[in-house]
Amino acid sequence: MTQASNGGEVTGAQAPGGGLTAAQVRERVEAGQTNDVPRRTSRSVGEIVRANVLTRFNALIGSLFVLIMIFGQWQDGLFGGIIVANSAIGVVQELRAKRTLDRLAVVGETPVRVLRDNAEREVPQQEVVLGDLILLGTGDRITVDGTVTGSEGLEIDESLLTGEADPVLKTPGDQVQSGSFAVAGGGAFTAEKVGRDAYAARLVEEASRFSLSHSELMSGINRFLKYVTWLIVPIAILLFASQLSSADSVPDAVVGAVAGVVTMVPEGLVLMTSIAFAVGVVRLGRRQxxxxxxxxxxxxxxxxxxxxxxxxxxTEPGMDLDRVVPLRADLPGREALAALAASDPDPNPTMLAVREGLGTTAPGWEATGTVPFSSARKWSGAEYGGHGAWVFGAADVLLAADDPSRTRAEELGSTGLRVLTVARVPDGSLASPGTLDVTAGAEPAALVVLRQRLRxxxxxxxxxxxxxxxxxxxxxxxxxxxxxxxxxxxxxxxxxxxxxxxxxxxxxxxxxxxxxxxxxxxxxxxxxxxxxxxxxxxxxxxxxxxxxxxxxxxxxxxxxxxxxxxxxxxxxxxxxxxxxxxxSFATLPQVVGEGRRVLGNIERVANLFLTKTVYSIILALLVGVVHVRFPFLPRHLTLISSLTIGIPAFCLALAPNPERARTGFVPRVLRFAIPAGAACGIATFSGYLLATERPGGGFEQDSSTASLALFVLALWVLALIARPWNWWRLGLVGLMGAAFVLVLAVPWLSEFFALHPGGLDNDATALGIALGAAVLLSLFLRLAPVLLRRVRDARRHAGASP
The missing domain is CATH 3.40.50.1000 (HAD superfamily/HAD-like)
Structure with a gap:
């Protein structure tokens, strides 16, 4: 007995020549003998939730949140909302993408032609059962393993499985494996291994899985995260040690250290990347x-x-028959063409156009042998007993270079028409199509002219x-x-x-x-x-x-x-x-545009998040070396990050962006983020240190001065990243600035975020330092590429000189 995919036996009698009966199909479905390979266009719901919730950054931020709840005030735990927001938004966006992909995968899935109850029908791939008689034509993909039961010149390309490029001629009794496909002829085979037993089932499942890996973009982001993870541990130890020695109490030390560590984490970078990709999938899905x-x-x-x-x-897939041009009165070219069209069991679009355009009945010739069309041969043929052997294909393939008929065909083809030839070849020559030299013995009978439909x-x-x-x-x-x-x-x-x-x-x-x-x-x-x-x-x-x-x-x-x-x-x-x-060929520009939007916007977002990581690391190092209290409470950095990174990043990640994608994602981001982060960190700490040395002020005033300086610089970095400027990008920067001013102006908001600017001298000094740093940063970013080009040119010139 044949073994079923689930380890049991095939139920019912063996399939007759007309395929399985409806009763036999039901028995096999009940026995679980179906092609039950799951359709994997994306991760499962459980995998999506786990991937977005159980992350190392969520674990780190969650631990820091617990410390704040124990030692600090609840307002300083606002950053804990990042866990909920990141996880919720990530899950929702990926679920949207999953629904889109699953729907489109069903639409785009190729049905399988089977013979059941002596009738041909199309069924989804998952509904193929053990013992089904599967019909094959040119271009059909083989989805299960089985044994060939019928062949009409059936040639199978197994290159995706074996690496061998030459198609394999299959005859009854030969094996076919899933993952291969028919390139010529037609036939049928009986399904013997279905579901997870099929040879390529696991390969197909992996190949069709929605993936975020193996791209320069994702590998670059993963490199950033790896570097940050290694930096956070020693800097966090240094920061905690310095705060314990410089703060007035243990709770103050813990709150200050947590504020510094939280800011180092680029918690939204992966989220924004996932959102940009998921929205891209949904947008393209709407365009089919x-x-x-x-x-x-x-x-x-x-x-x-x-x-x-x-x-x-x-051109459109279909064609129209324009005319048939007789070449020799003594050869029945039109009749032969009608016979070839009628005897082709699996006509391609060319033969379908001929069949529909001739408008005549077939002459009733009986084919004693056929050669299916192959893209390698570029012709098909058949032998008709007493009517001879005939081939149909490209004129420049079937006819010799000096044949006048070929010259005429090329003249017609030069106008954009497609020209084929019907030619007679010696009787019996089609028995060995692989070695047949058609140009040596072909007698051209007619030219077949087809009109192609331009898209x-x-x-x-x-x-x-x-x-x-x-x-x-x-x-x-x-x-x-x-x-x-x-x-x-x-x-x-x-x-x-x-x-x-x-x-x-x-x-x-x-x-x-x-x-x-x-x-x-x-x-x-x-x-x-x-x-x-x-x-x-x-x-x-x-x-x-x-x-x-x-x-x-x-x-x-x-x-x-x-x-x-x-x-x-x-x-x-x-x-x-x-x-x-x-x-639609016209969809391709939309795909290009969507890809450019995703890549360009993620690079902008990465610049924002990595700038924050750099300035937080510099601040932590300077605080640890100088042994002063960390200049911010967690709530200060939550406000600044939200207005200069979080909200703007969300808008920038989804905005149009026609810039052409370029290689070198990681170096470009680092060339911006390191100087921008250094400017923010050094200028902010300088203003804060000067404020702490002036008598009469307290930590609330000093930290407010530092917050003001950092916000101004971070807002300027946002403006630089938002270039080229237009009305909505400038409006976004202006809106974030207005929101910060609103927090300072409204008493209960300034109280909530512990912002109490009181020393005008300190604030003016810090603002002056911040504005000076902004000017220097802008000059550096403008001049650095010019200097780098000159250095590279000089090195090339020196290397080229003898």
Whole structure:
């Protein structure tokens, strides 16, 4: 007996030739013999809650909150609300993203064709049961393991499992495994291993999981957090020791030390990053764009070369038959074409257009052998007993270079029409299609001219990428002259010099040189598409690849970002990181814009939070060395952080941002945060130290002076980060300043936050120091890049000199 996926036996009789019956399907469902691999587009609800609540920063802040509740006043424990806010907002945003992804995953999931009760039907992948008879056609993805029961030239690409690029011809009795896909022909197989028993089940589950890892952005943030974690421990020890020796009492010492440690924690950085990504997923989901891996948003923002396939991207998936041009009166080309269209069990869009456009009934020829279409061969064929063997495919593949019919086909193709050929070949030659030299014996009978439907949104989309500095390469399997004509009609730069990929050099460096000079390539095979992606990557390009056919799968997998059309084959959707469910090329600019918004805004937010971490570390070190009381209560820093970091960061993280993504996230943030944090920390401590040395003042007045100085500097840092300025960004900075003034002006608010500015001399001195530091910081940030460039240029010049 065949073993079931849950360890039991197959219930009921074996599947007959017409597939399982409804009763047998029910029995298998009840026995748990279903393809029960869970759909993992995101973390589960429990995982989301744990990931947002049980964090090391929540644990640290929670411990400090307990200390304040024991030794201090409740107003100084306001920072404890960060735990609730961070966790709640993070959970809510990720749940929103999860709902969006789960909904889109169902829409974008490819159904499986099965034979049940002698009728073909489509069922979701999870409803396939053990023993189902599964039907396969070109482009279908194999979701469970089984044994082939029928084959009509069925060729399976197992490269994603084995690494072998050549498709494997399958005959009845051969095994097929999940994770592979059909590239030619058709057939059927019986499901023998379903659910978690299937070979690629775990791989597929991992590949489709919503992920926050493996991106420059997240790795950079994790590096920041690692550095901060290592710094906090020794500085916290130093701060606690200094406060115990300088404060008037143990409670004052504990409160001061807690204030310094809490400020070091960039508690909102991870939260804002998660929110920005989650909102990006939701926004793209509303545009029917399924993001299967989160770093894909970041990836497309960094792309500088976009490789597109003509069919399905620049043109609509369907075509229309324009005309059939007879070439020889003694050959029945039109009848042969009708017979080929009628005998194709799994017609591709080209053959469907021919079948619909001929408008004639098939001649009734009986096929004694067929060769399915393959993107590697670029032709299909069939043999019809006494009517001979016929092939149908590209004119420049089937016909010799000196054939007058090929010249005529190229003339038609130069206008943007797609031209194919029906040709007769020697009887019996189709028995070995892999070794057949079709150009040697093909007798052209007719040219088949097809009109392609240009996508209305393609011109505007191509213009957008040109304006954004993204090179577009059209990589197609069609005739290069025809592809060039279509690209010219869309005003693609370089379209007037199309390249026949069969003339491309094999070396990576040589191919990269050709790719740098040309933008349109025709007659590109599946392996060449993959090689072209690697050649572009070898020159440092970040490459995105779009496609919808099985011949695009390998290139989609190797590209930095794979983008599949929703109407594409199941195989392309399985390997792509982004699926355009509405099949609209015009969605790509929205994805680019969303990626740039996320990356640019997170960099702004990181600048804010890391500046706070730097100035808090400097303040803690200076306090520890000088042995004075820490200049702030926790409530002071809660107010300042909320007005100069928390609220502005939330607004900036979700704002539009068209800036192009650049590499070097960590160095850029550090180049801003370290000088900005140093300016804030040193200037604030200087003003506070001068205030403590003047007689007649107390800690309340001295700490208010320090708060005033730090707020002014932090607000100036916010203004610098908000550039380029516009009305709402300047308004945001002004609103935060007005809120601080309101706290000082309203008695009960100033009492609540323990702000009692009383010494005008101290306040004026501190403000003067803060304003001077703001000017110096602005000059430094303006001049430092210029000086760095000059130093680099000088070093290059010195290295180039003999």
């Amino acid at each position: 764009c399924l993001v299967q891996e989160l770093p894909a948003i970041e990836g497309l923002a960094r792309v500088d070369v976009l490789c597109v396939d003509k069919t399905g991207t620049l 209305a949104e393609a011109p505007a989309t191509l213009r957008y990428f040109a304006e954004q500095g993204v090179e577009v390469k059209v990589i197609s399997g069609d005739n290069p002259v025809s592809v060039g004509a279509i690209a010219r009609s869309l005003d693609l730069p370089g379209a007037d010099r199309p390249v026949d990929a069969r003339t491309l050099p094999g070396g990576v460096a040589e191919m990269a040189d050709v790719l740098a000079e040309h933008s349109v390539f025709g007659r590109v095979g599946p392996q060449q598409k993959r090689a072209m992606v690697k050649a572009l990557q070898s020159r440092g390009h970040v490459v995105a690849m779009t496609g919808d056919g099985v011949n695009d799968v390998l290139a989609l997998k190797d590209a930095d970002l794979g983008v599949s059309m929703g109407s594409g084959s199941g195989a392309t959707r399985a390997v792509a990181q982004i699926v355009l469910l509405d099949n």
